[in-house]
Amino acid sequence: QDAIDRKEKRSETFKTAVHGLETGTPALKTEELGRRAPQWVRDNLVTMCMRCKEPFNAIMRRRHHCRACGYVVCARCSDYKAELQYDGNRLNRVCQECYIFLTGRVVLEDREGKHKGILEKEAAEVSGRSLLCSSLQLLDKNGKGGTRGWFVIPQDDPLVLYIYAAPQDVRAHTSIPLLGYQVRDLSQGDSRHLFQLAQSRQVYTFVADTEELKRRWMRAMARSAAGITHLEEGEDADS
Secondary structure (H helix, E strand, O other): OHHHHHHHHHHOOOHHHHHOOOOOOOOOOHHHOOOOOOOOOOHHHOOEOOOOOOEOEOOOEOOEEOOOOOOEEOOHHHOEEEEEHHHOOEEEEEOHHHHHHHHOOOOOOOOOOOOOOOOOOOHHHHHOOEEEEEEEEEEOOOOOOEEEEEEEEEOOOOOEEEEEOOOOOOOOOEEEEOOOOEEEEEOOOOOOEEEEEEEOOEEEEEEEOOHHHHHHHHHHHHHHHOOOOOOOOOOOOOO
16 A cells, blocks of 8 residues: 555646646635535645545545535544535535534534644645745655655745645645755756755755756755845745
8 A cells, every 4th residue: 555655646746836836726715615516625636634634545544525615534534414505405524624614513523723733834825825835856865766745935934844745735744944054056967957955964855847946946945044034025035
């Protein structure tokens, strides 16, 4: 199953992400829940439940869609039924949050008041307010393999690089504080667009899809590494 999961991640296409976040799933307004059919978030855009943030797998945690908001959720988080006006007031499978809103009932597992940790920032949310976001590959230490994911420097946290497995995940799997790092250009004969973040013995090597995207990331990371947290009037985020 691990091999299948890795194959699925590698097969995901992020090429259009260079030109902006490709969601195609506008969220419903709160007052529209249950009254209008949602556009479902595509399965291949998430690797974890969009409610409890637990990773999906084929056996214990399968993907389901909330019929009210369209989120991809696990079986535990979608184990609720509510009447939906757009479906003739028939009972449909919904997530816990939509169940509470639509029925007014309180459930014991409600986690609404739980404080979000540093990694619990939704990829789509921070990407919409980011200095730079796109798909990149982070190579392992021997440079022969690596992890492809969705990388974001948020406007409200400009000194940190957040790394998501997919562009609509609701939780980052890791983050890198950028302050104090050096940004290095790597020229390679194999046409890969490589660059590095280096500080003391800690080195991260990235691969961008294009040379232009590489230059944009190098500029953005250099600004963050230098502690620049704001933009001058009329200045682009990655200029």
